[in-house]
Amino acid sequence: MPDNIVVGGVSVDTRHWIGGERVASDDTFADVSPIDGSVLGEMARGGPAEAVAAVAAAKAAFPAWAATSRAERARILHAIADGVEKRIEELSIVETTDNGALLRSHRRGVIPRVAHNFRFFADWLLKLEHEDFETRGHRNHVSWDPAGPSVLITPWNAPLMLATWKVAPALAAGNTVVLKPAEWSPLTASLLADIAAEAGLPAGVLNVVQGYGSEIGDALTSHPDVRRISFTGSVPTAKRIAESAAGNLTPLSLELGGKSPLLVFADADLDLAVDLAVEQYDNAGQVCLAATRFLVEESVAEEFTRRFVEKAATLTQGDPRDETTDIGPNIHPRQLEKIDAFVQRALAAGARAVIGGHRKDTQYYAPTLLTDVAQDSEIVQEEVFGPVLTLQTFSTEEEAVRLANDTRFGLAATLATGDAERAERVTEQLVAGTVWVNCFFVRDLQAPFGGSRHSGVGREGGTWSFDFYCDVKNTVTAPNGWKNHG
Structure with missing residues (x-):
């Protein structure tokens, strides 16, 4: 050697x-x-x-x-x-x-x-x-x-x-x-x-x-x-x-790691919320802090989804050495197989792929958003560690918090809202080591992390x-x- x-x-x-x-x-x-x-x-x-x-x-x-x-x-x-x-x-x-x-x-x-x-x-x-x-x-x-x-x-x-x-x-x-x-x-x-x-x-x-x-x-x-x-x-x-x-x-x-939520309320800046959502594809979804579960208020869910799909379509997937690439490969064929197995089981159980839902080749997985997923389903409860996101809706603040906290994880949470009092109220109830309000992945080394x-x-x-x-x-x-x- x-x-x-x-x-x-x-x-x-x-x-x-x-x-x-x-x-x-x-x-x-x-x-x-x-x-x-x-x-x-x-x-x-x-x-x-x-x-x-x-x-x-x-x-x-x-x-x-x-x-x-x-x-x-x-x-x-x-x-x-x-x-x-x-x-x-x-x-x-x-x-x-x-x-x-x-x-x-x-x-x-x-x-x-x-x-x-x-x-x-x-x-x-x-x-x-x-x-x-x-x-x-x-x-x-x-x-x-x-x-x-x-x-x-x-x-x-x-x-x-x-x-x-x-x-x-x-x-x-x-x-x-x-x-x-x-x-x-x-x-x-x-x-x-x-x-x-x-x-x-x-x-x-x-x-x-x-x-x-x-x-x-x-x-x-x-x-x-x-x-x-x-x-x-x-x-x-x-x-x-x-x-x-x-x-x-x-x-x-x-x-x-985790299974972190992104909570989007109807009073949020939707363009900001969509930017935060698309950012979850960073590093081909291989980020422990990623907000992989979108929880969107019912009244804006359709518009949010439309804008998200449009924004996601602008991402370029390919060689990570190219300056124009936004999403690179997944780390290993074994990881790619694991990601695809999660998605295929979810689709078989009734989930719908709004975008993606398949491999692109042996190294790359298509950015994916799944809807029609049950709260107790594997795809909602378990960490995939790939470019796979889910979208669920809620009608009340209490329901949003309940869904956000309803996994065995508690690493992070992201919140999009235009109401400062709501932000304070909701963040106090979220089980997470880090909560971002109208931002994502802002980290200071003097802050506690875990x-x-x-x-x-x-x-x-x-x-x-x-x-x-x-x-x-x-x-x-x-x-x-x-x-x-x-």
């Missing part, structure tokens, strides 16, 4: 990064581009041995990194951000080739956000504090102690951005990291290891191991030396991780990230307890 492959003119190492060194494995797995199904290269396929080695490296590096001053940790994180910014074009090309998301989005927003992740948490670290307070004259002082080696398991839909959303705060907190990227999109994690090393991150502080979760995952999540686990992915996988971590009582942060119900456990972002990646300690000091050594 060659140690490097060339993707879009960029050299990428195919081996793991453990303890500051490249490490090969006896086995490999093929990394396939969703754009055309071509094999980009054979990646090192890790198992229990690589997992144990990576955790050992993280454990060995932890004492020195935890003792590193806040200022020095922040300096190195900013240096990593500098490295990302110097390679935005390379990272964008590799990421698009590897996961099929739009090249223009990577260049203009996603990869710059990677650098911002590091800068934000570096700066937040330097101002992280809780005001001291008194209890019967005693001083309480809150501090954040690094917790230890952290295992971060990341998804394929926004590989580098979502990986660094975890890596940056974990490193800022003083933890060492074992990053396990998704096997369908591992390449930019390998490049991140190079960038971090060039920025001066000490050996063993960041480790990257590749492979299938079924082969390497349990060895990582059940390891007694791992003190934090953060995972973004499916509910079934999260349950396995939780079972694996339970033996060591390892704290977990889980972000598990889901309710089966959409996750815990919150990250700003101080919430440090609360998770650290052991938060309160020191209580008695007054006048000091001996006079003067």
Whole structure:
């Protein structure tokens, strides 16, 4: 197996990064581009041995990194951000080739956000504090102690951005990291290891191991030396991780997707509502926060649907490297089969495809909107993770809230209304970690992020990230307890 492959003119190492060194494995797995199904290269396929080695490296590096001053940790994180910014074009090309998301989005927003992740948490670290307070004259002082080696398991839909959303705060907190990227999109994690090393991150502080979760995952999540686990992915996988971590009582942060609603009231700006609705096809529908369930007030449902169909017809689906493309391919033929199976079962059960409802070829699924769907149907209740949306109607505000909350998920919700009082009333009743009112996907890193119900456990972002990646300690000091050594 060659140690490097060339993707879009960029050299990428195919081996793991453990303890500051490249490490090969006896086995490999093929990394396939969703754009055309071509094999980009054979990646090192890790198992229990690589997992144990990576955790050992993280454990060995932890004492020195935890003792590193806040200022020095922040300096190195900013240096990593500098490295990302110097390679935005390379990272964008590799990421698009590897996961099929739009090249223009990577260049203009996603990869710059990677650098911002590091800068934000570096700066937040330097101002992280809780005001001291008194209890019967005693001083309480809150501090954040690094917790230890952290295992971060990341998804394929926004590989580098979502990986660094975890890596940056974990490193800022003083933890060492074992990053396990998704096997369908591992390449930019390998490049991140190079960038971090060039920025001066000490050996063993960041480790990257590749492979299938079924082969390497349990060895990582059940390891007694791992003190934090953060995972973004499916509910079934999260349950396995939780079972694996339970033996060591390892704290977990889980972000598990959703089945989020878009509520459109008759008093909404319909053009805005339609724009928000069409935006849900972003990244070929492979966005955990996507509002895939349209709930539209009956009196405007026909007009909303007409405008939506017209707007959706203007979208261009094709090669994500083309600047004019709006929707790229789905990540993998298996995912495409899963999407189509959902749709065909829904159609067989009586749903109607207003648009789409079929594959375009082996890589692309036609943007789809289904109506005549029952609230208890699979297509309404389960996450599809593709360009498939449903539309239902409601007649009252109470019915809208009931339908919105009637799934096992609770990640996000989007609300379109022209009534500020209604917006406040409805958002207070929605079960969701994030609610957008007359907007979508506006995110600030200082805000809490996470889901309710089966959409996750815990919150990250700003101080919430440090609360998770650290052991938060309160020191209580008695007054006048000091001996006079003067």
